[in-house]
Amino acid sequence: MGFWKSLFSPSDTAVAPQRPTTQPVGRVEPESRVVFSTERDLDLYELEELCDAVGWSRRPLRKVRKAIQHSFLVVSMWEQRGTKRRMIGFARATSDHAFNATIWDVVVHPDYQSRGLGKALMRYTLKKLRSEDISNITLFADPHVVDFYRRLGFILDPEGIKGMFWYPD
Amino acid sequence: MGFWKSLFSPSDTAVAPQRPTTQPVGRVEPESRVVFSTERDLDLYELEELCDAVGWSRRPLRKVRKAIQHSFLVVSMWEQRGTKRRMIGFARATSDHAFNATIWDVVVHPDYQSRGLGKALMRYTLKKLRSEDISNITLFADPHVVDFYRRLGFILDPEGIKGMFWYPD
Numbered sequence: 635m636g637f638w639k640s641l642f643s644p645s646d647t648a649v650a651p652q653r654p655t656t657q658p659v660g661r662v663e664p665e666s667r668v669v670f671s672t673e674r675d676l677d678l679y680e681l682e683e684l685c686d687a688v689g690w691s692r693r694p695l696r697k698v699r700k701a702i703q704h705s706f707l708v709v710s711m712w713e714q715r716g717t718k719r720r721m722i723g724f725a726r727a728t729s730d731h732a733f734n735a736t737i738w739d740v741v742v743h744p745d746y747q748s749r750g751l752g753k754a755l756m757r758y759t760l761k762k763l764r765s766e767d768i769s770n771i772t773l774f775a776d777p778h779v780v781d782f783y784r785r786l787g788f789i790l791d792p793e794g795i796k797g798m799f800w801y802p803d
Numbered sequence: 804m805g806f807w808k809s810l811f812s813p814s815d816t817a818v819a820p821q822r823p824t825t826q827p828v829g830r831v832e833p834e835s836r837v838v839f840s841t842e843r844d845l846d847l848y849e850l851e852e853l854c855d856a857v858g859w860s861r862r863p864l865r866k867v868r869k870a871i872q873h874s875f876l877v878v879s880m881w882e883q884r885g886t887k888r889r890m891i892g893f894a895r896a897t898s899d900h901a902f903n904a905t906i907w908d909v910v911v912h913p914d915y916q917s918r919g920l921g922k923a924l925m926r927y928t929l930k931k932l933r934s935e936d937i938s939n940i941t942l943f944a945d946p947h948v949v950d951f952y953r954r955l956g957f958i959l960d961p962e963g964i965k966g967m968f969w970y971p972d
Contacts (some may be wrong), residue, residue, distance in 0.1 A: 643906070646928035660900065673890075690879050692841070697901040697902065700899070700900055701899035701900065701901035701902055702899075703900075704899045704900040704901065705931040706873075710915020710944065721855070726899075728898060728903065728905065730869070730870035730871075730873045730874050730895075730897050731869055731870065732866040732869040732870035732873065733862070733866065733870050734870075734897060736905050736941075737899065738899070744911050746823070749867060764971060769970065769971055770970070771968070772905075772966065772967065772968050772969065773967050774941060774964050774966055774967070776962075776964055777962075777964070779841040780965050780967070783903075783967050784967075786969070787969055788968065788969045789967060789968050790964060790965055790966075791952065791965065791967075792968050792970075793945075794945070795943050795944065795946070796930050796943065796944050796946070796949050796959055797942075797943055797959075797964065797965060797967075798942050798943070798944050798949070798960075799940070799964070800929065800940040800942075800955070800957045800958070801939070801955065801958070802808065802938055
């Protein structure tokens with residue numbers, strides 16, 4: 635398994651082995667499964683491709699590398715088929731290693747959306763942060779994913795606490 | 804000056820030299836001034852006293868030390884009078900060192916509030932983050948300080964982006 639970690643207990647049906655419907659009849663392909671990694675030594679071009687697929691604007695790879703290096707947690711999600719793998723999801727978190735963490739750049743490839751993989755990615759990320767004894771886990775959610783995070787247990791503006799942003803002029 | 808940094812240009816009247824009204828008549832005391840530091844080697848008991856003064860619940864010093872150590876930026880604000888100094892404000896930020904920073908634990912001692920020092924503390928913090936080329940500066944504001952941050956240029960829920968929190972059960 636190397637640094638791979640299979641995340642799902644056999645009872646977890648949310649992320650059953652994937653068998654694409656386009657698979658040619660009569661050809662035997664190894665069954666695919668979804669695995670997670672906290673490895674930071676990622677192929678940044680592969681990550682960029684993933685971010686392109688959801689329409690994010692490109693960022694300088696030099697800065698992406700720095701951000702990954704200085705994130706507290708980096709999670710990538712992969713479809714593994716035999717020895718081949720494809721990056722299908724990503725998330726990372728900044729943190730003070732003690733009290734607070736903030737999750738950024740949560741992405742699932744469009745081809746793999748709507749089958750519970752985003753939820754699985756977030757659950758893995760939360761589990762990892764909790765195992766480091768981080769109690770205050772935060773994020774900034776785009777309007778269309780607020781309900782997604784709410785279903786995962788995130789609370790919107792708890793006790794009236796508001797997310798605020800400052801941008802340079 | 805050592806690691807001290809005097810922050811205000813002579814034209815900045817927001818933080819004029821402080822002369823407490825309780826000063827005994829006839830006794831010559833050195834004029835006080837407000838200085839900022841990004842030094843991390845702080846007296847944690849002094850910091851705890853400052854946080855006590857605004858009614859924050861106490862946190863284990865071991866974790867506070869770890870959080871300071873792993874913050875991207877730590878800013879303390881001091882009243883300096885001759886060779887004596889007193890911690891009167893504090894703020895820190897987590898960051899990925901590239902894109903995002905999140906400001907936490909902003910505090911000004913009640914005796915020093917309402918004279919522009921919170922604004923000065925935040926401006927210093929923003930200036931430091933900007934000098935590191937961080938473009939997305941965020942925070943989570945309690946309801947009663949939302950307007951304070953708005954006046955500093957922070958935007959509430961920009962484009963509908965919402966702050967969300969996840970707490971352990």
